[in-house]
Amino acid sequence: MYDVVALGELLIDFTPAGKSANGNDLFESNPGRAPANVLATLAKFHATTAFIGKVGKDQFGSFLGETLRKNGIDTQGLIYSKGVNTTLAFVHLKEGGDRSFQFYRSPGADIILQEQEVDVELVQQAKIFHFGSLSMTHEPAKTATLKALQAAKAKSVLISYDPNLRPALWESLSHAKETILEGMQYADILKLSDEELEFTTGMRDLEEGSRFLFEKFDLKIVLITLGAKGCFYRFGKGKGHIAGFQVDTIDTTGAGDLFFGAFLHQFLQKDASWEAIQAEELETMILFANAVAALGTTKKGAIPAIPSLDEARQLFEGRN
Ligand code: ATP
Numbered sequence: 001m002y003d004v005v006a007l008g009e010l011l012i013d014f015t016p017a018g019k020s021a022n023g024n025d026l027f028e029s030n031p032g033r034a035p036a037n038v039l040a041t042l043a044k045f046h047a048t049t050a051f052i053g054k055v056g057k058d059q060f061g062s063f064l065g066e067t068l069r070k071n072g073i074d075t076q077g078l079i080y081s082k083g084v085n086t087t088l089a090f091v092h093l094k095e096g097g098d099r100s101f102q103f104y105r106s107p108g109a110d111i112i113l114q115e116q117e118v119d120v121e122l123v124q125q126a127k128i129f130h131f132g133s134l135s136m137t138h139e140p141a142k143t144a145t146l147k148a149l150q151a152a153k154a155k156s157v158l159i160s161y162d163p164n165l166r167p168a169l170w171e172s173l174s175h176a177k178e179t180i181l182e183g184m185q186y187a188d189i190l191k192l193s194d195e196e197l198e199f200t201t202g203m204r205d206l207e208e209g210s211r212f213l214f215e216k217f218d219l220k221i222v223l224i225t226l227g228a229k230g231c232f233y234r235f236g237k238g239k240g241h242i243a244g245f246q247v248d249t250i251d252t253t254g255a256g257d258l259f260f261g262a263f264l265h266q267f268l269q270k271d272a273s274w275e276a277i278q279a280e281e282l283e284t285m286i287l288f289a290n291a292v293a294a295l296g297t298t299k300k301g302a303i304p305a306i307p308s309l310d311e312a313r314q315l316f317e318g319r320n
Contacts, residue, residue: 003042005051006039006130008053010055014030015301034162034254035131036068037261040302041262045265048074051068052078052122054078055087060085061081081112083112114140123157127268128157161191162256164196190221197213197224206241210234237282238279252297258296259290262288266284288312292306295307
């Protein structure tokens, strides 16, 4: 039995790291991406986790597998492809600090995950099955993702969903929207950013947009993250805004993933059952997730920036 099993993309981001003595750009390899970052947060907080996905049978793939194991994530569901390389992405910093991503994924190993390679038993042994949208940008990984979702549903495994847009990875924006919405049919707990809410619903108003998704997809909990401003939530027993923490932010990479990992950790403490949760308890859980994510923005990267439970509790208890 695992607390959380996640399926999705696993790749290496190369982020700018200054110049060499020759004046050429240097890049630092940052292993992970959303589903792995969520699991690494949970594993750091002592939850049992396993990852399902595909990397190349190459040095980058080995590095990714090792990274997961080093962070306490089970890799029995990780497949090493002989034919296709590990997916890579290069990050470029634009003027003003915005980042752009250049993906080396045509195809990359993560999107050639086949449905028969999905360890269905692993999915069905989980208390929560977690997925995102980037494993649904292409076939055969989309069918593999849907197979895992159907397996989770068949055993009433709770499903958490964190869609990500990344326009460059989709055939078109309408394809992205349609597929992201398709994923919502399976979700119990949904996390979106405010931009993703607007993209999927056309609505900027948090109350209106979250109500629309909540009702249309019969969701149990909707979390809309708002960067430094915290999070808006909607839940059967209430809705509201939980303010973020003021910290010395240096890098927001993966803040949403640390937030969701910390939220799922709190949810597991309530026996992963939303029926047992009161609105005030949910607010406390979100506040804790805000604390974890805020601390994560005070260090560089995603996985290396995950705080310890003690550090998070200290910040959280200062407010609570
Ligand atoms: P990503 O795609 O980078 O993982 P996201 O867009 O899903 O992130 P954000 O809304 O940027 O997520 O941030 C997630 C959470 O992280 C917020 O709800 C908040 O708790 C925390 N957070 C983000 N930025 C800051 C910040 N500058 N200061 C404090 N907390 C922050």
